[in-house]
Amino acid sequence: MKRLFIALLMVLPLLASCTKKDNEITIGEYDSLTGSDATFGLSTNKGVRLAFDEINAAGGVKGKKLALITLDDQGKNEEAAAAVTRLITQNKVTAIIGGVASGRSKAAAPIAQAKGVPFVSPSSTNPDVTKAGDYVFRVCFIDPFQGSVMAKFAQENLKAKKVAILRDVKNDYSVGLADAFATDFKKRGGEIVTDVSYQAGDIDFKAQLTQIRSKNPDAIYVPGYYTEVGLIAQQARQLGIKAPLMGGDGWDSDKLSEIGKEAINGNYYSNHYTVESTDPAVTEFIKKFKAKYNETPDALAALGYDAAKILAAAMERAPDLSGKSIRDELAKTKDFPAVTGKITLNENRDAVKSAVVVQVEGQNRKYITTVSP
């Protein structure tokens, strides 16, 4: 009897979560709210919530309020897949806003595709992510573009001829960026003097850096996540390497400077937007974000906001709220005035837009240049 009672207790919340309110549209979100790249998920989530609050305050979508269910994937691919399955089968969400990391999106997107639930990734830049199928979209640029931005920047702005690459082999995002950078930089007549790797979670990079030092490069491309990059910058400076480090949007976190301290200053990375922009869409977003959270939004927050807005706009335009109708409208997104630039989704369901290069200066990011596709 006691056992039966306990079993019932465990089943009850499951039953309760199945009941759905009629005047609400539930949207699922999963992201790394904990784990080694937790600031990514937390920022994205803040951006999404800000967008939802605004939409709901303005009357919602089709007269219904948007309700957000956020699950934590702990920064693990398998957890992301589990989270999406749960959002679809248990919470019966109308659409999904995906996470930041490409590896996790690759695990999660095929599930949404199979169930016919529209999936919008705010910031997964690996090209393979949207190849999962025609229900998978993203509002950011893709790695080949981001890699070529830095290749162009290295050659034209830094006047670099010899570049070393230090990539995270366990990370799809990092490998994709490194490959794109190498191809483009060679095409421009530059030389990749060495291409070495580490694994996320490593703390000692001196072996790789000593090897890089022996090749005496003009710049080093480190397209990893901020946790490792902070330590890499410190150890590079300890070894007396003066060449600037370059990276991608995976650097974009406040923790970068906390971990890297002075060593990270003066280095460059490509990003989706800059807070120094004078575009009214950006200044307005920053003002609202600061009012709500009392902090400056990073690029991931901006992309989370954009993803939510684009999804809501597509739902508003769609004749009904079936996955198919929303998908069709998402695919028609054109010149959407977003914070991270005008967004048009192309036939591969990727956003086409420009990137900026910024320089790290303590907690500030100095705007250097904009590169258009």
Add this chain to the structure above:
Amino acid sequence: MQDFVQHLINGISLGSIYALIALGYTMVYGILKMINFAHSDVYMVGAFASYYVARAFGIEAHPGVGTLAILLISSMVCCSLLGVVIERLAYRPLRNSPKLNILITAIGVSLFLEYGSQVVFGADPKVFPEVMKDFVIFSFGNVELKSFDVTVLGVSILAMIGLQFLIYKTKVGKAMRAVSSNASVASLMGVNPDKIIAFTFIVGSALAGVGSVLVGMKYPKIDPLMGMMIGMKAFVAAVLGGIGNVRGAVLGALIMGLSEEMVVAYMSSTYRDALAFSILIAILIFKPAGLLGKYSVEKV
């Protein structure tokens, strides 16, 4: 040539970090014949203890000897307490059960600490307080010898000598060896095995505490899973040197650090762990009991 010397320094400095953790593994094994898988997580808790102590005292940005002393003491005390509690609650009740049960319990305790800490401390990485200023002791061309590298190596060797002295020259050490060879006979001779085993855990865990501060000062990023990989490598280093042998642990750890470094330097960084571990497997094929371990035939 300069690069080779730099790789040598890097490898030894990495190895001495493994050595500090390996000493704890080997010591508990030497006395209890059990592998305390939770050891590397005690080390992680030590790192967080010093992080929070530094914040409580407001000294996270005041590097100096005073800071080092405060953090070392708080981390050692915290780790020792945790070590004793783990021994009392998880291992002692199982002391007379089969070895396999204790081993699995140890893995359980390890996972409990890793994932429990994610709840308590949060899973995002924290920045370890600045304990000391790093400075160059000696430089030759491109090669630099830093104070941190020398400190970590020095502390590992001191800890090794200290343990050696404790185990072979003191009364407690004699009791430890007695418990190790036969606990029930030792208790007939007036040794209290419970006390001796608790003491072993205190010393082993305190070493993990020292390790956590030294590693934190060199690599200032700490997170609840930081013990996983370093623990695995330190454990392998202890086996390589001959588990249960104090000098072997340090030797094994240095070889481990050097082989990892050299694999990255002259072979492939992608296959670092695979190649480094193959070297270890090769050594163990020729010396199954480890480099300094004694291979004893069990009499039946």
